Amino acid sequence: MHAEIREAGAGDWPAIWPFFQQIVAAGETFTYPADLTAEEARGWWLLDPPNRTVVAVDAAGTVVGSAKMNRNQAGNGAHIASASYMVDPAHGGRGVGRALVEYSLEWARAAGFRGMQFNAVAETNKHAVRLYENLGFRIVGTVPGAFRHPVEGYTGLHVMFREL
Helix, strand or coil, X not given: CCCEEEECCHHHXXXXXXXXXXHHHHCCCCCCCCCCCHHHHHHHHCCCCCCEEEEEECCCCCEEEEEXXXXXXXXXXXXXXXXXXXXXXXXXXXXXXXXXXXXXXXXXXHCCCCEEEEEEEECCCHHHHHHHHHCCCEEEEEEEEEXXXXXXXXXXXXXXXXXX
């Protein structure tokens, strides 16, 4: 699937919210509270500059995924980027996630970041772990039992990193 990636605007939130809510409520990948309201979630996802939120849009103009990109830490850690990705489950397995990750890496490089770090990748999220590793990330540590998966129980959260 070819998806155009563009800056997200406030008008995109109604298209993002349904799959955001579905993914978070499932409790299998994100550490976000499952009971976030649309307004709370919007504040967590639609970031102000210099951070960035984008959407992936298919040929029909449908929002099929989104990513938020930001510095991982402030101060002396502000040279490392981070990002989060959500793909509408109805459009999964078609390369949207890969396109969003590649876009975020390009954004981070252009913004002068020296690396990208993911702080909390559920070890049970095998598709994401494989994608990130295929794109040059490595697991630099795993916090045992830090993620409460609704089916698997307490599992690890990977910290993943890639130099830029």
